[in-house]
Structure formats: C-alpha cells, structure tokens
Amino acid sequence: MTAPDRRHEQRYGGPLVGRRTSRVLIALAAAVFLGIVGYVGVQAASTPVRHEVLAYQHLADDVIAVDFQVTMDPGTEAVCRVQALNKGRAQVGFLETTIPAQESRRSTHHVEISTQGEAVSAEIIDCSPR
Template identity: 35%
Template sequence: MTHLEARYGRTRAWSRRERALGIVAGLAVLVTATLWVWSLGTDLSRTTLQTRDLGFEIVDDSTIEVVFEVTVEPGTPVSCAVEALNSAYTIVGWRETDLPASERRTETHVLEVRTTERPTTGLVSECWLP
C-alpha cells in the first residue's frame, strides 16, 4: 500500500459492466438533449413576431397617435396593445387592436390612443398571435 492509499483510502475499481452502463446512460442523455434542441429549432408552428416603435404624435391633451412596425410571416394576423405614458411614466391611455394579415413581412401602423391626461410618449406594449 502506498502512502497516499494509506492516508486517503483506495478507490473502488469500476467493473466493465458498470463502465458500460455509465457510457450508455451518458449517450442516452446526450441523444435526448440533442433531439430536444433540434426540435425547438425546427418547429414550424413557431412564428417570429417582432415590433419596433417608430414614433408618436401628440394630437391634443387627450389623444396621441403611435407609429410602429410589426414584422411577422406574411398572412399572419396579429393583435397588439399600445400604451400612452405621462411624464411620470404612468399609463394614461391603452388600446388593443387586431391587425389584419398582410402580404408583406413588415407593416407600419398608426394607432390613435385616447388618454386621461396629456401624454408625453406612446409605444407598443406588446403584440401576440391571436
């Protein structure tokens, strides 16, 4: 027995069966994880939806027009929520709308939002697929 074996003990040697079982289990986990990642990347039912705020125009003390872009696969209808904020970043106006399917991937929209007080900014809160 060497000095280190006497001090720390001897490790148990793995049998061939245990080693083979460990390799098979590791490969099964690796294959399962690879298939899961692949299925996420090739799921054709997932549609990419992006929005971009382009600007706004304050019409009066109780109205704002919000200009925004929606990018989605052509032929896909979208619903969006647009909000107006005051100088304290409090929501003073909110409007949800259904946008019809378009033949173009990116569409620009202008949406009028009524407010409870004078807004200082307007933006898209979120968009989703109905």
C-alpha cells in the same frame, strides 16, 4: 520545478485545483456559456411577431398618435397592445388593436389613443399572433 517555484510552493502552498481539473472546469464553463447563448439566439430568432415604435405625435392634450412597424410571417394575424404614458411613466391611455394578415413580412400601422391626461410618450406593450 525550478528553485523559485519550490520556494513559492513551500511558502504559499500548492495550487488549490489541479491543472487537469482546472481545464475540465474551464471547458465545462465554456460549454454552459455557449449553450445559454445558443438558447437565447434561438428564442430571439423564433419570436413570431416583432414590433417597433417608429414615431408618436401629440394631436391634443387627450390624444396621442402612434406609428409602429410589425414584422411577422405573411398571412399571420396579430393583436398589439399600445399604451400612452405621462411624465411619471404612468399609463394614461391604452389601446388593443388587431393587425390583419399581410402579404409582406413588414407592415406599418397608425393608431390614435385617447388619454385620461397629457401623454408624453407611447410604447407597444406587446404583439402576439392571433
């Protein structure tokens, strides 16, 4: 140790955690972080059915049309739940639709939802394999 280091140590005290302990803690934190990132990545990649709203269109005050894309393994059948929302984000319409088995991974679908009030947007709640 040099003289200024000793003076600092005498004035402020030594390190709370030793050098070896700090390295072990950093390595442990990095391993936990990488484990969490790996777990989240595997979960995202193994989602059997993915969905995305492409567009929605107001057909009337009480009807909204939704175009959406579903990505799933060929030959899989799915059920999608779609909702229409008003200005306050309250649900004013709901539809559960069956997506038949497709030959390709991606397919586009169109549904029309009857609403109990004016809808300003629509979203897919979820899609799950049947």
